[in-house]
Amino acid sequence: MRLARWSGVLTAAVVGLAFGSGTAHADIPIGQPMSGKATYYNDKGYGACGTLIDASSQDLVAVSPAWWTTANPNNDPLCKGISVQVTYQGKTIRIPVRDKCLSCDSTHIDLSQTAFRKFAPLDVGVINGITWKFVK
Structure with missing residues (x-):
């Protein structure tokens, strides 16, 4: 579980402009399996894709800034029907990408609470050993 989280259109755009997009990947690796961990969050408001x-x-x-390719995340390919299969x-x-996890x-x-609960109780906090991939 993350303790500090920046979210939202304005914050994400400012961070993207201030630090550039040099760490962003050129393409979203659709279908490429990855291994890692999942945490959860419970934010409300506007996500990085500009939707409530x-x-x-x-x-x-919410996925790592490494996968976002535009300074304005509202226009990012991740916000155009991309999901993560976990x-x-x-x-x-399978869950839609709607936000950016700056600490990931x-x-x-970073899964929403409801998605995380499908794998483990919230008090687990971190699920290690997941596999996931971007899907259309």
Whole structure:
């Protein structure tokens, strides 16, 4: 679970402009399996894609800044119908990308509370050993 989280259109745009997009990947690796960890969050308001989110009641995922390719995340390809397919202990779910997790590295995803609960109780905090991939 993240303790400090920056979210939203204005913050994400300012961070992107201030620090550039040099760490962004040129392409979203659709279908490429990755291994990593998942945490959860419960933010409400506008996510990085510019839409209203409620991570305490909606299935959604925030991904690392490494995967965002534009300074204005509202226009990013990740916000155009890209989801993440997550597998852990034989269970697989598919959830839409709606937000950016500034504290996540490229293999760490931040699930909404409802999505996280499909794999483990919230008091677990971190699920190590997940596999995930971007899907259209």
